[in-house]
Amino acid sequence: MSSRVAIIGGGPAGLTLARILQQNSSIEVTVFEKDESCHARGQGGSLDLQPGSGQAALHAANLYDEFMKHTTLGGEDFRLVDRHFNIYQDIRDTETGKPEIDRGKLRQILLDSLEKGTVRWGANVIKVEQGKVILDSGEEGGFDLIVGADGAWSKVRPMVTDSKPFYSGITGIEFVLRNAKINHPQSSEVVGNGSIAAFGETDPNGIACHRLSNGDITVYAICKRPENWIRDELDTSSPHGTWQHVLKAYTDFDPRLQQLFKDADVSEDTVLPRQLWMLPPGARWETKPGFTLIGDAAHLMTPFAGQGVNIAMQDSLNLAKEILAFRDDLTKAISNYEQSMFVYAEEATTLTAMNLQDCFLPGGVGKMSAQIDKRMAAMLAKEMATS
Structure with missing residues (x-):
């Protein structure tokens, strides 16, 4: 049976x-x-x-x-x-x-x-x-x-x-760079054919990027923040507002790393805040x-x-x-x-x-x-x- x-x-x-x-x-x-x-x-x-x-x-x-x-x-x-x-x-x-x-x-x-x-x-x-x-x-x-x-x-x-x-203390915000080699050659070179990770150590921010097979690059802002940060500080109804908030948070990162966010496609479907739980x-x-x-x-x-x-x-x-x-x-x-x-x-x-x-x-x-x-x-x- x-x-x-x-x-x-x-x-x-x-x-x-x-x-x-x-x-x-x-x-x-x-x-x-x-x-x-x-x-x-x-x-x-x-x-x-x-x-x-x-x-x-x-x-x-x-x-x-x-x-x-x-x-x-x-x-x-x-x-x-x-x-x-x-x-x-x-x-x-x-x-x-x-x-x-x-x-x-x-x-x-x-x-x-x-x-x-x-x-x-x-x-x-x-x-x-x-x-x-x-x-x-x-x-x-x-x-x-x-x-x-x-x-x-x-x-x-x-x-x-x-x-x-329980909340891990980390919130990630996902962005996308469309057709990066053509549209964003500098950022494409930074990421390379695979991935890059950047961390601030004493800074509560990090970055992780992956190249996809279609030529896009996903960029994640990795933010050490309180559990209520999305609710209290991010205007999730405005992708552009979230993007601006991230740009301000990474001003002490190398300009090449900041550019990864500046090049992002800012739209409702591609700016995605996510809390990380464990x-x-x-x-x-x-x-x-x-x-x-x-x-x-x-x-x-x-x-x-x-x-x-x-x-x-x-x-x-x-x-x-x-x-x-x-x-x-x-x-x-x-x-x-x-x-x-x-x-x-x-x-x-x-x-x-x-x-x-x-x-x-x-x-x-x-x-x-x-x-x-x-x-x-x-x-x-x-x-x-x-x-």
């Missing part, structure tokens, strides 16, 4: 889990996604997929070759600077083992791999109960397992833990039969270690393996998955929280640079050992 699995959330974690499970005919999968369609909203910038997590999941999903077709040429290039544009890292034309891909393209690859009708678009989940998904339009039951892949404000999380997200590092819970969590629903973290989507896809891979190994005892499958996930998720969330603090402390950029050197040296040693 087949098992029925409901996945709440159609992001990379939920879709990866659906794809791996769907390759086995004894597992029936339904993904409930509140977006009305795959084009309902933008998917943000780019991300890198790492060998032991994101890439491993794509191998298991038989999608690795398709993924490589859509990676960004030169996307692994990375520059790390301080606010005065002193360069700490300038990685160019180097294979780091972590290819970059647009978030939207990764999602589309996963969507295209699923059987027709797997994703229920416009499915607004109100809550879940044992074996049952409650939507604003009705309910559907008969599920053996409900997986929360529904992000920060997961509707599934309350079924397994009382843990709730769950306590090391959060754990007792296994609850019939429910589990993956991705941000399980271990929400900020982007300060580049771990989020990779750990999320590692969750999907590991949970799928346990379900397929113990399809007649899903509680054991959940428990096995959760016990291993707690370990690697704690490591990732702790590192992310430390990096967040370092970015805004004296010497923080240097510490980040040293970490990069250490990872690059380990990668080189591994390559030499296997060559």
Whole structure:
């Protein structure tokens, strides 16, 4: 008899889990996604997929070759600077083992791999109960397992833990530079083919930029601010007002970095303030039969270690393996998955929280640079050992 699995959330974690499970005919999968369609909203910038997590999941999903077709040429290039544009890292034309891909393209690859009708678009989940998904339009039951892949404000999380997200102290504001090489050559040169990060250390501001495959560049103002900052100080009804506020906040940054904001396309769809939330590092819970969590629903973290989507896809891979190994005892499958996930998720969330603090402390950029050197040296040693 087949098992029925409901996945709440159609992001990379939920879709990866659906794809791996769907390759086995004894597992029936339904993904409930509140977006009305795959084009309902933008998917943000780019991300890198790492060998032991994101890439491993794509191998298991038989999608690795398709993924490589859509990676960004030169996307692994990375520059790390301080606010005065002193360069700490300038990685160019180097294979780091972590290819970059647009978030939207990764999602589309996963969507295209699923059987027709797997994703229920416009499915607004109100809550879940044992074996049952409650939507604003009705309910559907008969599920053996409900997986929360529904992000920060997961509707599934309350079924397994009382843990709730808290504000990280950081608000990000997203901007876009359209067709940067043609329209903004100076800023395009600053960002390069991949990405750049700049932090002020004693200044409560930072910048992160990624080049997309279509030639646009996403620029993020990373602001250490109180939780009520957007409400009390930003006029979010006016994209131009938000833009002006950011320009004033970065006047002590190098002119080349300020220009990244000056070149931004200022419109309602491209000036997007977002608060960054997180769950306590090391959060754990007792296994609850019939429910589990993956991705941000399980271990929400900020982007300060580049771990989020990779750990999320590692969750999907590991949970799928346990379900397929113990399809007649899903509680054991959940428990096995959760016990291993707690370990690697704690490591990732702790590192992310430390990096967040370092970015805004004296010497923080240097510490980040040293970490990069250490990872690059380990990668080189591994390559030499296997060559």
